[in-house]
Amino acid sequence: MLKKRIVGVITVKKGWAVQSIGYQRYLPLGRPETIAENLDRWGVDEILIQSIDRSTANQGPDYDLIYRLASRGLNTPLVYGGGIKTREHATAVISKGADRILVDASFYDHPEEIRRMASVLGAQAVIASVPLLFTNSGIALWDYRTQRSRGWPSACAGLLTDSIVSEILVIDKSHEGTPASFDISFLETPFLRGSSLIAFGGINKPCQIKDILDMPDVTAVAIGNFLNYREHAVQELKHSLPKGSIREPYYELLHS
Secondary structure, eight states: OOSSEEEEEEEEETTEEEEEETTTEEEEEEOHHHHHHHHHHHTOSEEEEEETTTTTTTOOOOHHHHHHHHTTTOSSOEEEESSOOSHHHHHHHHHHTOSEEEEOHHHHHOHHHHHHHHHHHOGGGEEEEEEEEEETTEEEEEETTTTEEEOOOHHHHHHHHTTOSSEEEEEEGGGTTSTTOOOGGGGGOGGGTTSOEEEESSOOOHHHHHHHHTSTTEEEEEEOGGGSSOTTHHHHHHHHSOTTSSOOOOOTTTTO
């Protein structure tokens, strides 16, 4: 795995890729497969599919979507999140073609099940999603199922100290979808200290991305909406960052 990565995020709701604004408003973008193919040929280092309505609807993972994506012959590693609650879900997601999984609610509700997933897949294949926001009491988790904030469950601490998950997707919930607004202080949250972090939510400016990637615990920056409106967005972004820390931009097949 590259030391520092640019992750392209595709948010999926009801089977369609959408532009998400704070996980409250959504605008249609098209088929996830088409966007994934674009991100693949434009040179992102990893593609993350977050199916945001699977857990709330108690539907389980979208295996058909994973299979369709894997059938496109993508060269970029694929991460899938959404509806993964059990070890059986996790192994099925990998068998359908994903390279890694993203767990959300199960990370807080069923930490022992996360251990079971890692025991089969390996910790390197498991990423935990941690949406954060500021409250009157300080930094808190956002529970998208109840639409309320909550404290940090003590059971999660063991998953981090025991390296049961490989990385934490740190989401700035309030600024997701808002340009250049990611709050870098979330990456210094005490209960995440020492973990490998992926920053996501309101990230699009090269100077902002450089500052985030310079943080020692950060292994990647994840970008969603802002990569979908200009064909050369990924290449321009990578050219603006220091050489050697990320994969070089890729141009072949841009106009084929």
